[in-house]
Amino acid sequence: MSAAPDPMVTVSGLSRTYGSGPATVHALREVSFDVARGEMVAVVGRSGSGKTTLLNLIGGLDQPDAGTVRVDGTEVTGLDDRGLGRLRRDSISYVFQTFGLIPALTAAENIGLPLRLRRTPVADRERRVALLLDLVGMRGHELQRPSELSGGQQQRVGIARALAGSPRLLLADEPTGQLDAETGLSVMALLRAVVESEGVTAIVATHDPVMMSLADRVLSIADGQVHE
C-alpha cells in the first residue's frame, strides 16, 4: 500500500476474527494501509467481506484482535471509552446506512447534536445548523422528524450531522444502501461535494460503482485482505 507523508489514517496489521472453532470468520487479516488528509477513499467488496468491520475498527466502534489504527496521529486501538468518545466527538464522524438519526429529534436537532456534545454556544450552533441545512439542501425541513422525511432526506440530514462537528475523518458505511438509484446518486454527489468543501478525509464503504468513480482511491476488500 502507498504511504502518505502525514496520513490522516494509518492502519497496520489489523486483524479481526468473529466466532471460534469451526465457525471462525476472519473478517480482516493483517490489513495495512494509509489514507492521506483530504482524501476520499472508497472501500468496496461483497457483502460480508469486512467493509463495516474495517470502518468500525477505524472509528473505534470495535476492537481488533491484532494491529493498530492511528487517526490523525492518535492510536485509536489504545484508547479507553473516554478517549474514544473524545475522538469521535472531535475527529471522526459517521454516516450510517440506516441514517442513525434520533427519531424523537427534529432534523435540526439531529444536526445540532455533535455541537451540543462540544457545548457549542447556542448562537454558533444555530448558525452552523442553518449552514449545514443549506449545504445539504434541507432548508425548510428543519422541524421535521426522521419519520416525516424520505430516506434520501434522512441521509442528507445524516451527512449534515456528520459534518456538524467539523470532523477530520468521515466514515460512511454504505450511505446509499437504503436509497433508490436516483436518490443515492444525489446523496453521493452531496457527499463528494461536502468532503471537498469542508476539507474532510472520507472513507466510504460501498459497492456502488458510481460512488467508486467519485472516490480519489478505491480499496477492494476480499477474504479479509485489502487490495488497492
Next chain:
Amino acid sequence: MLALVARRALVQRRLLAAVLLLVAASASLLGVCSQLLGVTQDRAFHAEILRSQPEDVSITAYLVDVTGADLASVQEQASDAVGAVLARMRPRVTSVATARMRRLEGTDRLAYLASGDTLVHGAELTSGRWPDGTPAHPTEAAVPDTTARLLGLRLGDRVTLGDEIGLGGVDVPVHVVVVGTFRPQDRLSWQGDPLVGQGFDATYSDGSVTAPAYGPFVVDSAAFLATGSSVTGLRVTADPTLALAEHTTLRAATNRLHSADAALSSRVGDRARITRVASSLPDTLDGFEAQQATTRATVLVLLTLGTGLAFAAALLAGWLLASVRDEERALLVSLGLSRRQQIGVASIEALVLAGFAALLAVPVAALVHSRLTHLRSLRVAGLAQPPSVTRGLVLTVLAGAVVLALALVLTVQDADTAPDRSSRGRVAVAARSGMVVLLAGVAVTGWWQLRTQPPTTAARGDLTLTLAPVLCLAAATVLAVRLVPLLLAAAARLGDRSRGLVLPLAAQQAARRPHVGTAMVLIAAAVAASVFGLSVRTTWERSQDDQAALRVGSDLSLALAAPATSQDAVAVAAATRDRPPTTVTSPVVHTPLALGSYLGDPGTPPMLVAVDTRHAAALLRGRVASGASWSAVGADLAPGTLVDGLSLPGEARMTLAGRAPDGASITVTPTAVVQDASGFRSAVTATPLPLDGRSHPVDWLGPVGGDLVAVRLVLDGSPGIEPDEATEAATTGDVSVGLSIPGGAGTGGTWDLRPQQRESSVRGAQVAVSTRGGVTRLTATAGIDLSYFAYTGATLLATVLPAPTAVPVAVSHELADAVGTKVGARLSATVGDTAVPLRVVEVVSDVPSAPGRVAVLADVDTLSRALIDAGRLDPVVDGWWVARPTPAVEQELRATGLGDVTTRDGVAGQLARGPLRVAVPTALLTLVATAAVMLLAGVGLVLSAGRQRRSADVARLRALGLTRRHARRVLLVEHGAFVVPLVLAGASVGLAAAVLLGPHLVRSEVGAAPVPPAVATVPWAAEGVLFGGLLAASLVLTAVLTFLQVRRSSPADLRAGDL
C-alpha cells in the same frame, strides 16, 4: 401456526414469564378481593354475632296483667312463641314474672314477689342462698340488700306479704322466710323490675296508691305459681345459641318475628291485658348489613382500582410483547396472515397464558388472603382463616386472568400504532379538548355524588361509595397526566436554548416518547391510588375516633339503668379513690327532655346532658366547632360559687321539733337533700312527725350523710277550723319547724325558705340557722293561711342553694335548627315532670354523648339547683364520666356492677377494628401496597417497552462521541424526567382526592354519615415516607434498567439494520 406460537413462546420464554407473572399477580389481587368480599365477610358477620349482646339478638315476649291461674299456660305459650322465632338456633328460654304489690302486713308499706332466672343471673348473692325450689312453708325468698337493711330483715326472718293492692287483687297473704340477700349486678336484667333493682322506692306509685315500696322478694317459680299472685309483668326471653346463628337463619328469624306478635296475641287472648313480642334483632341485623355494605364498598374500590391498574399494566405488557414481535408480525402479514388469524392466534396464546396465570393465582390468592387475615387487627377481630379455595375465588381469578390476558389480544396489532403526535389537526385538538371537559365533568360528578349522599343509609350509597372515588381518581389522574407532556415540552423548549446535551436531550426524548398515554396514566394512577389509600385510611380511623369520642362523651362512661343513689355515688367514689390527679370524675345526667311542646322525632327525643362543666376541658370529648373549645363552653355553663351546706354528723340522730297554730293538728314530712364530697346530691325522706312542740327523733328512710343543702318540709293535717266558717283573723297561724343537728358547725351558707307551690298557703317564710352547744338548729317559720291549708297543705323548701333564674345551656346545631333558637334565647324545658327554664349561651356542633341529636349541655350542679328549686329533690344523675381513667379505675368501675361501662377507646376499637369494620383499613392498606406494586410494574414495563428504541439511540449517541457514562446520564435523566413528574402528578391527585373525597367515603357503622362529620386527615409524615419510597423505588428501578440498556447497547450494533 400453533407450532410457531409454541416455538416463539419457547424463544421468548423470559418475556412471557414476566407477562405471566404480571397477569397472575393481578389475578391474585382480584382473588384476594373476592375472598375479602366472600368468606371474610361471612366470617366477620359470624364473629360480630358472637360478640353481640344478648339483648341485641334475643326475642322477648312482654305480657301485662296475667292472673295467677293463667300464669303457667300463658308462660308456656309465650315460651313457644319466642322459641319458635329462633327455632333453628336452639334458643334458651328464660322468664321473669313480677307480682302485683302487696301490703307488708301491719304497715302501709308495699312489697312484691318476683321469680325468674334472669333476676338470679343478674344479681350477686351477698348472704345465704337462693330459694332452691324445695316445697317449703313458709315460702323461701331472697331479698335485695337495700330491702333487707331498710326493713331490718335478717336470714331466717319471716315476713308476711298481705293482700294485693288494687282492684281484683288476691287477698290471700303470702308468708315468706328470708334465706338469702343479694345485690343486683346487671342493671339490664333488672330493667323490668318495678324498682329497677334499687330495692326501695320511697314514693312508689302505681297510679292509685303511693307508698314506700320494697322488694322484690325473689322466690322459686313453682312457689311463685303456688302463691296464685297476680302478675303485673311477665317477660319471656329467647336467646339464640350464637354459634348456630348465620346470616340467613337470623334474617329468617326476623321475618318470623313479624308474625310472632300476632300469633301470641291470638293464642293468649284475654288472659293477658297486653301482649307484645319485640326484639332488637332486626335493627341489629340491619346494622350489620349496613356495616357489610360500607366495608364492601371500600373493598370494591380496591378491586376496581386494582383491576384498572392491572388492566393498564396488561396493556403495556401487550405493547411490549407486540413491539418485540413487530417484525415477525410484519413478515407473517406479508406472507398472507389475515387480521382474523392474528387475533385467533393471539387469543389462543392469551387463553393459555390465562390458564397458567389462574393456576398460579388461585393458590397465591388463597395464601395471601390467609396471611392478610392473620394481620394483628384481623386476627384480634376473629377473622384469621387458613388458606381456602372457594368457588368464588376460582371463578374470580379465572375471569380476571382471562380479561387481563385478552389485553394482550387488544395490542397484538398495535406495536406501532401510537397516535402520531404530529397530527395536530383541528379534529384531534377538538377531540382532546372534549375529552378534557368530559373527564373534568366525570370528576366533578363523582365528587358531587359523594358529597350529596343522603345522611342516612340508602341503596345508592354502596354504588356511589364504590364508583365515585374510582371515577374521580381516574378522571383526575388522566387530567393531571395531560399536563405532564406540556411540562416536558416546556422543558424541552427551554433545553433548545441550552448549549449542553444531557438535560436538553433527555427532556426532548422524554417529551416525545411514543406510546406513553397508558403508561403515564398507569404510573400516575398507581401513585395516586397509593397516596389516596393511605390518607383515606387515616381519615377513616380519625373519624372512628371522633365518632367514639362524641358517642361516649368522655374517656369513660358509666351508664346506670336508673337514677343514681347515694350508695352508687359512694361506690363510684370508692372505685375512683386511687385515681391519679389527671383523672377527672363527674356525675352525669343523660336524660330525655321536652322543649316547650317540642318532643323530637319518635325514638329520638331531645336529650339533656349535664356534667361538671368546671372540668369541661378535661372531661368532654368530641370535636367542638372550630374556634371554640370545651373549656370556653364549660366556663359559660359552670355555676358561680360552690355551696358546702351543713355538715351532717355520721352517727348522731337528728331531732325535729315544731309548733302548729292552736287547734291545728299538723304533721311534717321532712326530706333532706344531702351532698357528698363529690357534689352528688340525693334526697332522703323521713317518716312524718307531728308539730306538737316536742322534740322527735327523725327517722330517715335511707342513709343520711355528707352536707345538708336543702330540706323540704311537707306540712299536712288538719288546720283545726272549718274553712267555710273561718274569719279572716282566725285563718292565719304561724308554723315553726326546727331541725336540730348534733355535732354540726357553721351555717354552710345563706339559707332561704321558699314555698314550693305556685299558689301557696304560706306567707312570710323565714329560715334561721344557729349553732349552740354543739348543735346546729335550722328553724323554719312561716305564716299559714289555714283555710287554704285545709285544701292544699303546704310545702316549704329551705335551701342553701341559690336558685338560677335559668339554667345556662349549650345547644346543639340540631336543636338550634329544630326549634329556631340562638344564643341569648330562653327555652322552657321539662325534665321528667319538672319545668326548668333554660338560657342558651352557646351553640355547639354536637353535645357529647348525643351525636347528631337535638340536645342541650348543662352544668350538673346548676341543673340540680334548678330542679331542687322546682321541687324535684330526687337525683337525676344517671351515670358518671371519667376523663383519663387508669386501667385500674376502669376495672374497679366495672366491678361495681352499677351499669354499663363504656370507654372511648373501646368504642373506637369496636368501630375501627370490629369484625365487620376491620376490613376497611385493611383494604385501604392493601390498596396502598397493590398500587405500589403496580407502579413498579408500570415503570418497568414502560421503560422495557422502549428498550430497543433507547438502545438504538444510545448506540447512535455513542457513535457521535458520547461516553457510556454520559449515555447513562442522558437515559437516566430522560427516564427520570418522564417518571418523576408522573409520580408528582399522581401524588398530587391522590392527596387532592383524599382531601376532597376522603371525608365523604367515611360512613358510620350503620351506613349513615358519621357524626361528627369526617375531617380529611393527611398523615404527612407517612405520606412523605410513602411518596419518598415510591419515588426512590421508581428511580432505583429506572437506574437499573438504564444501566442494563446502556450496557447492552453498543455503537458497533449500528451496522445491524434493525437499529
